[in-house]
Amino acid sequence: MAKTVDYNASNKVAYKGLMSYAKPHTKTFLAVFGCIIVAITADLLQPYLVKVAIDDHLMKGDKSASTLLVIAGIYLLLSVCGFVFTYLQNNFLQNAGQSIVAAIRKQLFRHITRQSMSYFDRVPSGSLITHVSSDTETLNSFFSQVLLSVLRDGLTLVFIIALMFHLDVRLTLYCLILIPIIALIAISFRSYMRMTYQITRTNLSRLVAFVAENLSGMRIIQVFHQEKEQQRQFDDRNQTYFKSNMREIRTNVLFNRSFDMLGNLSVAFVTWLGGNAVLGHMIPFGVLFAFITYIRQFFQPINSITQQWNTLQSATVSMNRIWSIFETNPEVQDAKGAREVDASQVRGKIDFDRVKFAYSDGVPVIHHLDLHVKAGEMIGIVGTTGAGKSSLISLLCRFYDVQQGSVSIDGTDVRNIPQHTLHRLIGLVQQEPYLYSGSIIDNVRLFDETISRERVMKACRMVGADTLVMRMKDGYDTVLSERGSGLSAGERQLISFARIIVFQPKILILDEATANLDSHSEQLIQRALAVVSEGRTTLVIAHRLSTIMNADRIIVMRQGEIVEEGTHRQLLALGGYYEELYRHSQGEHEEHEELELDELEDFDDDEPSTANASAGGIAAAASPGGGCSSRR
Numbered sequence: 001m002a003k004t005v006d007y008n009a010s011n012k013v014a015y016k017g018l019m020s021y022a023k024p025h026t027k028t029f030l031a032v033f034g035c036i037i038v039a040i041t042a043d044l045l046q047p048y049l050v051k052v053a054i055d056d057h058l059m060k061g062d063k064s065a066s067t068l069l070v071i072a073g074i075y076l077l078l079s080v081c082g083f084v085f086t087y088l089q090n091n092f093l094q095n096a097g098q099s100i101v102a103a104i105r106k107q108l109f110r111h112i113t114r115q116s117m118s119y120f121d122r123v124p125s126g127s128l129i130t131h132v133s134s135d136t137e138t139l140n141s142f143f144s145q146v147l148l149s150v151l152r153d154g155l156t157l158v159f160i161i162a163l164m165f166h167l168d169v170r171l172t173l174y175c176l177i178l179i180p181i182i183a184l185i186a187i188s189f190r191s192y193m194r195m196t197y198q199i200t201r202t203n204l205s206r207l208v209a210f211v212a213e214n215l216s217g218m219r220i221i222q223v224f225h226q227e228k229e230q231q232r233q234f235d236d237r238n239q240t241y242f243k244s245n246m247r248e249i250r251t252n253v254l255f256n257r258s259f260d261m262l263g264n265l266s267v268a269f270v271t272w273l274g275g276n277a278v279l280g281h282m283i284p285f286g287v288l289f290a291f292i293t294y295i296r297q298f299f300q301p302i303n304s305i306t307q308q309w310n311t312l313q314s315a316t317v318s319m320n321r322i323w324s325i326f327e328t329n330p331e332v333q334d335a336k337g338a339r340e341v342d343a344s345q346v347r348g349k350i351d352f353d354r355v356k357f358a359y360s361d362g363v364p365v366i367h368h369l370d371l372h373v374k375a376g377e378m379i380g381i382v383g384t385t386g387a388g389k390s391s392l393i394s395l396l397c398r399f400y401d402v403q404q405g406s407v408s409i410d411g412t413d414v415r416n417i418p419q420h421t422l423h424r425l426i427g428l429v430q431q432e433p434y435l436y437s438g439s440i441i442d443n444v445r446l447f448d449e450t451i452s453r454e455r456v457m458k459a460c461r462m463v464g465a466d467t468l469v470m471r472m473k474d475g476y477d478t479v480l481s482e483r484g485s486g487l488s489a490g491e492r493q494l495i496s497f498a499r500i501i502v503f504q505p506k507i508l509i510l511d512e513a514t515a516n517l518d519s520h521s522e523q524l525i526q527r528a529l530a531v532v533s534e535g536r537t538t539l540v541i542a543h544r545l546s547t548i549m550n551a552d553r554i555i556v557m558r559q560g561e562i563v564e565e566g567t568h569r570q571l572l573a574l575g576g577y578y579e580e581l582y583r584h585s586q587g588e589h590e591e592h593e594e595l596e597l598d599e600l601e602d603f604d605d606d607e608p609s610t611a612n613a614s615a616g617g618i619a620a621a622a623s624p625g626g627g628c629s630s631r632r
């Protein structure tokens, strides 16, 4: 019971929200209403005009051709009028509907991009894509189909019934007996049609999700020879979708044909009843003609209105989904007292004070951590997988808020710095730098046209990316494909380093930026790093110790805590985890590796075919990192 109340309440909120977007288009909707009235009147007057021609002229023996010509002329004018106003009505309505949807889509995208990272942890990106694309499009069908049908078909019904009463009250009352029968058919079909519709939509989303998943994992599918299995799974889903689609189509056809049948039965009924009335001289022949025409037209709007039920249902679901996003506020928000910081005055001192943090699952990943970084210092961060290195960085960027303690820059808690200012202070380079489909110039200056071309080129020269760019077909104007897929990992990194030079952040963070690079690219990046880290506080997370060996200080993390701290030399002398890592990187653990290889061979013997494929796959998947090969 409580659920129903919530559902109704959220429907109300969603409809209210939609109406606020529709309000600026009130005049257009009034114009649509006017066009509908004119178009319906023009359409429905046509049979009445024929009735006038039959009863007032032909049946009375009026031989004047000019009167009939005038009637035919008016008939033609009415048709043209109906055509023109239907066209205008559709145009106005589409214009208003599409404008509303475009405004909602724009607002939705803006709202989503303002959400905190915890939101993206919870909500899969696939469903967000659906909300921005197809849910907003479904909203348009609310205007272009549901609203139009309710107005046009509803008014048509009212006009037809009024005209029928005007022509003959008794015959009209007989015809209205049909209404309960129509309602019965419509209701019994409606719930079944809704079910078939929902099943089809679910099967379609399963199919689309499967294709999307396959496309993004194509490499793995091919490496593991999974094409046949994937094809089989696709066939299953495709077949299920085909069957549900056919069932939906069959139900629709059956519903429409039932309505047609009912229409024909009513015509037969009116012909018999009205024919007797004409023979008994109770009604003129023209009235019977007009009646038969109207009773035919009577069914079409009812059919059309009942068909809109499904559209209304899906539009309501989409509306609810969109408004539930609008109602979600970002968890990380600017504090009330947040004040602008003069970026040029920021020195880059960072303090993590007794920081405790857990993601939404509540499991602590950082435990009372203290870390104090001097302005301009370069800190290397190493540690076990899942130790909390990236989480630490996320807290500095304020992608999440700490649960206890504080993170501050130059003594100001990051919660008191407006987010847009904070993000301007920090430059983040990740393992997979994000490149847009656009030119090199735009990728470096992130489409900020106030940054000159010369500045971009200078930045590329500084990090050593210019030789790479000059080799490209159109130099700096070369348009990169989606995510820069035409470039190697090292080349993408160099471009992202040039961004840092251009945007001049006070704090630089490298999160596994060299993990995917071969030793040559790593050298290039090392050189670029030396340039970009100059005068900046720099935090470098790396599994490869060569990247951080020259750092002013290295911290070693394990299970959310700093377990060792010092320079490379100091940590080696300490003989702890860092020293162990270092020995690993120097290839002193060959014995251990041999053991692993023996285990793999045993595994091969157990399951010859798949194990071979897997071993090949793992090697292939692991080799880009280069970690395995450097250890040998």
Ligand SMILES: Nc1ncnc2c1ncn2[C@@H]1O[C@H](COP(=O)(O)OP(=O)(O)OP(=O)(O)O)[C@@H](O)[C@H]1O
Pocket (backbone or CB within 6 Å): 121, 359, 360, 361, 365, 383, 384, 385, 386, 387, 388, 389, 390, 391, 392
């Ligand atoms: N978005 C998230 N939601 C929930 N838990 C998360 C999330 N991101 C990371 N974690 C968990 O937090 C812990 C620390 O993860 P984090 O990514 O900070 O480790 P890391 O030291 O950077 O690891 P790696 O070296 O493997 O990148 C891990 O146990 C991880 O599973």
